[in-house]
Amino acid sequence: MMVETGTVRHFEGLLQEMIGLSSASVGASVIRHALARRMAARALPDLHAYWTYLKEHRDERQELIDCVVVPETWFFRDPEAFGAMTEHLRGRERPFRLLSLPCSTGEEPYSIAMALFDAGFAAADFTVDAVDVSTRNLAYAERAVYGRNSFRGADLAFRERHFEAFEGGFRPHDRVRQQVRFTLGNLLGPAVFTDRQHFDVVFCRNLLIYFDRETQGQALARLNGMLAAHGLLLVGPGESGLPSLHGYVSARRPRAFAFVKAAAASPVSVEPERAAARRTTRALSAPAMQGRRVPMPIKPFARRTAPVEPVPPVPDVTGDDLTAARAAADAGLFAEARKAAERHAAQYGPSAEAFYLVGLTYDAENEEAQAAGQYRKALYLAPDHREALAHLRLLLQRQGDEAGARALTRRLSRLGEKGDT
Structure with missing residues (x-):
């Protein structure tokens, strides 16, 4: 379908106004696909007609949001975050109030409840508020029937206990x-919670990556106002360099991407913590709406014990070294992933995808110089490699190279425009 770029930008601006979504982060092609689906659903001939319809039928705005927001989540994703949560709450005054925003299709807030039960907390000890901008996601979460894609990893003992x-x-x-209360809401919109009670723990993971720099600051300021003085903020792997720029310090929970307010932290080593937060990152293989990333293996929580994550074996994928590299990266076995990518290069020659995968492994190990070098090699071979562009942009942002990050943002935007023709 031919679409006029200027018209598409009107929709991009509206989505940013409504939910903070940056088209440079998700790619204009994601927005274009959502627009095509909604035009087909309303039997409208073009974007001009749909824009008029959208202005006259405000309920259609929610339909467009539902179409743009594509969930990608599973139970006990990044298990260290749940371990950090339970340890943070031990010994504190109860009951606790926790927030999952965005809650997507419910896997995260239900995982919060299961982790707390497994840690020995009682139902009267906590409540979990779950907020999302998508009515479709919330309907799925409240129905709460989950298939195979929501259960990832080899150890699914939690399913036997809780399902x-x-x-x-x-x-x-x-x-x-x-234990979970679902609410339609938007972090950047009108206040969802009108009471003055703050949250003891806030999960806001893999949302900030969809915002531009200014909106990220607004979002973190809003979260700061919602979080209790000694509360815990958990963000996504690719967002771990942001809180330290907005009044937070690391909670010193390895691989949990957990932060506390700087005013509540010990004055000892605050500046080193900020530096560590800027360096800390875990690789995401693409924005969540594009569905590919490097997850950590799932580990259910045994009652009254801290989670200990076993390292699963790398699947034997004979004859397909790039698949083996992805599988190793998924398992957190980064050295093995690099070896598999090197075997692929030895057999078939250099490839953008192999360089990109190696870059992800270095990114996950906080080796920023090596990661940037691999991303740039991928872009030398494939200048339009969207994932390498996106991750190099995030890496430059974390390093404070705003000019370089803006240049890559423009390249990503141009790629989106190409997809609209």
Whole structure:
């Protein structure tokens, strides 16, 4: 479909105004696909007609949001975050109030409840508020029937403890579901919670990466106002350099990407913590809406014990070294992933995808110089490699190279415009 770039930009601006979404982060092609689906659903001939319809039918704005927001989540994703949460709450005054925003299709807030139960907390000890901009996501979360894609990893013992078989999949027990309250809301919109009670723990993971720099600052300021003085903020791997720029310091929880307010932290080593927060990152293989990333293996939480994550073996994928490299990276086995990529290069010659995968492994190990070098090699071979562009842009932002990051943002934007023709 031919679309007029200027018109597409009107929709991009509207989505940024409504939910803070930056088209440079998700790619204009994601927005274009959502527009095409909504035009087909309303039997409208072109974007001009849809723009008029959208202005006259405000409920259609929610339909567009639902179409743009594509969930990518699973139970106990990044298990260290849940371990950091339970350890942070031990010994503190109860009941606790926790927030999952965005909550997507419910896997994260239900994981919060399960982790707290497994750590020995009682139902009366906590409540979990779950907020998302998508009515479709919330309907799915409240129905709470999950299939295979929501259960990833080799150890799924938590499913035996907390789920029952249900038509179409598995459903959390009533005890788990009753701890979670779902609400339609937007971090950047009108206040969802009108009471003055703050949250003890806030999960806001893999949302900030979809905002531009200014909107990231606004979002973190809003989170600061919602978080209790001694509360814990958990962000996504690719966002771990941002909180330290906005009044937070690392909570010193390895691989949890957890932060506390600087005013509440010990004055000892605050500046080193800020420096560490800028360096800390875990690789994401693409924005969540594009569906590919480097997840950590899932580990359910045994009752009253801190989670200990086993390292799963690398799957034997004979004859497909890039697939083996991705599998190793998914398992957190970065040296093995690099070896597999090197085998591929030895057999087939240099490739952008191999350089990109190696860059991800260095990024995950905080080796920023090596990561940047590999991303640039990928872009030398494939200048339009969207994922390498996106991750190099995030890396430059973390390093404070705003000019370099803006240049890559423009390149990503131009790629989106090419997809609209």
